[in-house]
Amino acid sequence: MLRHIAAAVLAGALVAQPVQAQAPAGPPPSQTYIHAGALLDRPGQAPRGASTLVVQDGRIVQVADGLLPAPAGARLIDLSDQFVLPGxxxxxxxxxxxxxxxxxxxxxxxxxxxxxxxxxxxxxxxxxxxxxxxxxxxxxxxxxxxxxxxxxxxxxxxxxxxxxxxxxxxxxxxxxxxxxxxxxxxxxxxxxxxxxxxxxxxxxxxxxxxxxxxxxxxxxxxxxxxxxxxxxxxxxxxxxxxxxxxxxxxxxxxxxxxxxxxxxxxxxxxxxxxxxxxxxxxxxxxxxxxxxxxxxxxxxxxxxxxxxxxxxxxxxxxxxxxxxxxxxxxxxxxxxxxxxxxxxxxxxxxxxxxxxxxxxxxxxxxxxxxxxxxxxxxxxxxxxxxxxxxxLGLSASLGTLEVGKSADIVAVSASPLADVTELERVTFVMRRGVVHKLDGARQPWPAD
Ligand SMILES: [Zn+2]
Known part of the structure; x- marks a missing residue:
């Protein structure tokens, strides 16, 4: 029995169709655009000015200068008066x-x-x-x-x-x-x-x-x-x-x-x-x-x-x-x-x-x-x-806000580089692309 299954799996693998021919046209992937007033994407380096983070499937897919308009269907989170940094x-x-x-x-x-x-x-x-x-x-x-x-x-x-x-x-x-x-x-x-x-x-x-x-x-x-x-x-x-x-x-x-x-x-x-x-x-x-x-x-x-x-x-x-x-x-x-x-x-x-x-x-x-x-x-x-x-051995996914890394993102209302106690008053928390806190308030759970 097991041998038959193994043989079938192997045969299937050998005759697999090209992906493009079979993939149905699904809905566009849901993206979240985050407008940041300032962005400390790589702590240890100088923060950027107004920036946009694009998040999809729990990961950062784009980091751009300026406030990019969110396309139709994308969620926009406006932190344009906030200082944004990694979780x-x-x-x-x-x-x-x-x-x-x-x-x-x-x-x-x-x-x-x-x-x-x-x-x-x-x-x-x-x-x-x-x-x-x-x-x-x-x-x-x-x-x-x-x-x-x-x-x-x-x-x-x-x-x-x-x-x-x-x-x-x-x-x-x-x-x-x-x-x-x-x-x-x-x-x-x-x-x-x-x-x-x-x-x-x-x-x-x-x-x-x-x-x-x-x-x-x-x-x-x-x-x-x-x-x-x-x-x-x-x-x-x-x-x-x-x-x-x-x-x-x-x-x-x-x-x-x-x-x-x-x-x-x-x-x-x-x-x-x-x-x-x-x-x-x-x-x-x-x-x-x-x-x-x-x-x-x-x-x-x-x-x-x-x-x-x-x-x-x-x-x-x-x-x-x-x-x-x-x-x-x-x-x-x-x-x-x-x-x-x-x-x-x-x-x-x-x-x-x-x-x-x-x-x-x-x-x-x-x-x-x-x-x-x-x-x-x-x-x-x-x-x-x-x-x-x-x-923690997690530098591949955590610690900075770069393309491919986990969308673990927080915000505070003024620069913590000037006053580090700002970090005691976090206004926004996203983990793996899920918003847990917005405008200083905990969001309903489950967030989706
Ligand atoms: Zn201890």
Whole structure:
């Protein structure tokens, strides 16, 4: 039977008619003309003046100077008094993290997967509404994040394109060990099901392979302690060289990029030497560390709004007591560190916020902090477009507005090159050619 089908398919292929002879004359392809008052089509270069973007089937098919009249049948979106730029990319979010930290802690043992998923759905919508058309999720329950990612990808639900890590790989007692601080019966239960903790290189290979098998597109591991884990383990290095190397090599063998959560200098440098593609947070760095960034070409993802938010939450009693001292130390040091990092030539920076620590939809407040630490608005925007797309391995479709690329487009009412906080007030959001926000208002869904 199978052989007959195969033979028929092969025969069909051999006698196929020329396409022109069979294709029926269908309706003209639907196009959208976007009139932009100014267009930053390639962040890092000077913006263009009044321009027209033509979008078809979710992609950009033309970029032209001036405001081209839209032909009959085409949709015209008038942003001729707006500043238009590529959709923003946040390289570090936790889309399922609840903004209400107290409720999340109190309900941790009683919330079902469905309740947590609904929180994630809402967060995804708010993220897109804020102009972030792509995010990299660096730590969520694997079945939830892959379901959300695929639902958005199929156009079933509203949200940004998601590149996901699954669970963060961690040593036992490390930043990503879910059993930290739990009473014994619960700790044992969590450990039994934990697939993201590993001790020793062999075990760390296994942990990477399990994350990949559960849908991880990128691997994240904790090289050092973390601010928010409920363990008084400090912010220094927690993982040995052989464990980091095993994680990086195993992930790269699967074609996955690897990013390391790292605060302490020793952990950052060990992760860079192990071959990671990026470092999250990078709180404690010096000239030696920055030289290693330059040498390896790894990206630095600063997440500036996270420590500030964590300190405020810990002081308000919304976080466990073990968190407060770590958060205060990190917040104090981080800002000065980032000033030096931005000033260091050749250190690659990708925009990331660790949103989920701070509130979803506030992602763009990171821009002002970057600029306050000495970055030009132009470079800050590039870090959230061109550079983040490079870090995510998506430069072929994202990061700039060029013919053939995805129609992920946002607009603001004045130039963010003059005032970067304009990006906190996005007026227009299109993702894959679908309008999600127009004139500052969310559009009905489904948008078509
Ligand atoms: Zn994070």
């Amino acid at each position: 923003l990319i946040d390289s570090h979010v936790h889309i399922f993290s609840d903004d209400d930290k107290t409720a999340a802690r109190l309900e941790a043992m009683t919330r079902g997967a469905e309740t947590r998923f609904v929180v994630g759905l809402d967060n995804a919508r708010r993220t897109l509404d804020a102009g972030f058309t792509t995010v990299r999720d660096l730590g969520s329950e694997p079945t939830a994040i892959t379901a959300l990612r695929d639902g958005i990808e199929k156009g079933l639900i509203e949200g940004p394109t998601i590149v996901n890590a699954g669970r963060m790989i961690s040593i036992s007692g490390g930043h990503g060990d879910g059993a930290n601080g739990l009473a014994e019966p619960y700790a044992e239960l969590v450990r039994d099901h934990a697939v993201n903790t590993c001790d020793g290189p062999e075990d760390c290979r296994r942990a990477v392979r399990i994350q990949v098998s559960q849908g991880a597109q990128v691997i994240k591991f904790a090289a050092t302690g973390g601010v928010l884990s409920n363990v008084a383990g400090g912010l220094g290095r927690q993982m040995f060289d052989d464990e980091m190397k095993a994680i990086v090599d195993t992930a790269h063998a699967f074609g996955r990029k690897v990013t390391a959560h790292a605060h302490g200098k020793d952990g950052i440098e060990a992760a860079l030497r192990a071959g990671v593609d990026s470092i999250e947070h990078a709180t404690f760095t010096d000239a030696e560390t920055l030289a290693l960034f330059r040498q390896t070409g790894a990206y630095l993802v600063p997440t500036m709004i996270a420590p500030e938010a964590a300190v405020a939450q810990a002081r308000a009693g919304e976080r466990p007591p073990a968190v407060l001292a770590k958060a205060e130390e990190a917040a104090r040091i981080a800002f000065e560190g980032h000033i030096a990092q931005y000033a260091a030539p050749g250190v690659k920076i990708a925009f990331g916020t660790d949103t989920g620590v701070s509130a979803h939809g506030d992602n763009a407040t990171e821009f002002k902090m970057m600029v306050d630490a000495g970055m030009t608005p132009d470079r800050a925007i590039r870090s959230a477009t061109v550079d983040a797309a490079d870090l």
